[in-house]
Amino acid sequence: MTKKRIFTVLTLGFVLVFGGLATAQTVDSLPSWNDGKAKQSIIAFVAKVTKAGSPDFVPPAERIATFDNDGTLWAEQTMYFQLLFALDRVKALAPQHPEWKDKEPFASLLKGDVKGALAGGEHAILEIVMATHAGMTTEDFEKIVKDWIATAKHPTTKRPYTEMVYQPMLELLAYLRANDFKTFIVSGGGIEFMRPWTEKVYGIPPEQVVGSSIKTKFETRNGKPVIVRLPELIFMDDKEGKPIGINSHIGRRPIAAFGNSDGDLQMLQWTTAGQGPRFALYVHHTDAEREWAYDRKSNIGRLDKGLDEAKAKGWTVVDMKRDWKVIFPHEKK
């Protein structure tokens, strides 16, 4: 140990001490949240469960927080982004599938008639998803998603999808982690569609992402083991599926859960039904100007039963228009 290294460590000690002091006194961890009930309820909950010796104290290992993705961490209008990915992939794959010219829903799609293609409902969507999400190895699919997310633009905002994440929620994720929470995504979206980019965008590593999944098969190709994606949905991580997915992947009940739609209701019910302090929050899309305004009647991200239950049970409801200073990171000054 040199004198120089000892000096470095001591200096670091000073920086930590006085840096820490400054933080506690002056820094707002949620600067994009307006002061109000929503922000206060979050801070009060975190203070309560992290206060050593308090009856509401929760050990760090049990500070599990689960977040829906579409409409909770990033936008979901005018269509789930994963569906937009699938539509882009149909166009990219069309030259290898001459038969699609005469086959719905592909034929309409390739003519630019998205509405016509999706008129086939769930069956049409499943066909599009399976044609674009299966038939390759997991490594190939990861590369496809990474390439798409790095280059694709949202049809109306013309921004990369990774810029259509909610700045206040990024702050919330970081704030919870700074308080020793472990943050998970629990989304109806495809698990392997999210994992290639969630670490970079949200700070959430692949092993903390729970989502819908298709069947996979382990096999050896040219002496090399691969995992191949098959066109069969085996788990839908939505509604009743969310507590099931949480139980399967996390194995303990969250103490805090965050969603924006009726698809998240069972996750919030499951979370708040546990013993001890619990927190549930709904993001309510109320800002037609800066984002989109929708709730009880929307086909995407419908929030109807959930809104009633949130009011009845006193869960936190974020009014995006009123509670958030900015919606997207690019609005920050």
Add this chain to the structure above:
Amino acid sequence: MTKKRIFTVLTLGFVLVFGGLATAQTVDSLPSWNDGKAKQSIIAFVAKVTKAGSPDFVPPAERIATFDNDGTLWAEQTMYFQLLFALDRVKALAPQHPEWKDKEPFASLLKGDVKGALAGGEHAILEIVMATHAGMTTEDFEKIVKDWIATAKHPTTKRPYTEMVYQPMLELLAYLRANDFKTFIVSGGGIEFMRPWTEKVYGIPPEQVVGSSIKTKFETRNGKPVIVRLPELIFMDDKEGKPIGINSHIGRRPIAAFGNSDGDLQMLQWTTAGQGPRFALYVHHTDAEREWAYDRKSNIGRLDKGLDEAKAKGWTVVDMKRDWKVIFPHEKK
């Protein structure tokens, strides 16, 4: 900030500096391992992937290590411990099931004839497992497992099952974590049979346990949401299932994998087929005196193809008799 607190932090700085220096020079992280090829190969691999600036450096987030459980972290003779749990449960539940007196495999079992009960092969085992592992909520099952593991004794050693874990492997888990590895269990055993005790025994939290699973159902009982366990196997985390389970739960390829049987072979293949530095290790049960000796012909934990592949590919093979100073924690002096 008081002077006292500043002094404390500075003192802490000194302790960290000189404590760290002492550790590097004198402390053996794997004291129950005899010096030899196996121990050296582990230390060399960890040194290689943690050395900043080296071409083999692996960032902490990617330091994923997966461990089989039965026969790798704890013993598995004379029968998988989870099967012994199931047999104990049949006895405990018998009063509620008068029909078992005349129904195999239960009838033989209740007469004390375990061999006769298991003569029905896989079908008999599945019947016993489902009768004892399904039909209750996840919370009830967790309690049953916790009660059993706290009180049950192994039939021949008469020790609690949690004392039949391998001391050298406990040291290895801690050593890897001290080097910023994230340690996971990937076992053919039931995921919810392991999670209630792995954190306490191995330092592995529930969300880092991958295992076989049965179907579950979310429902509301008396206004309270519950998850109910159903008698249907939906995922077998063995052989080809291990890479599938790893992909589903972890979402990235391990850089190190540890097993003891042919059931782990695909996990070791999958791990070592990745780019960059990789490590694979087999525990070979060679010590009939301190534990059990078995490999190519054993019905439990058969190691045959795996042993050949380990030799061909230069994987580390631990000879328990030669490489381990002690097997179980109670042998430590």
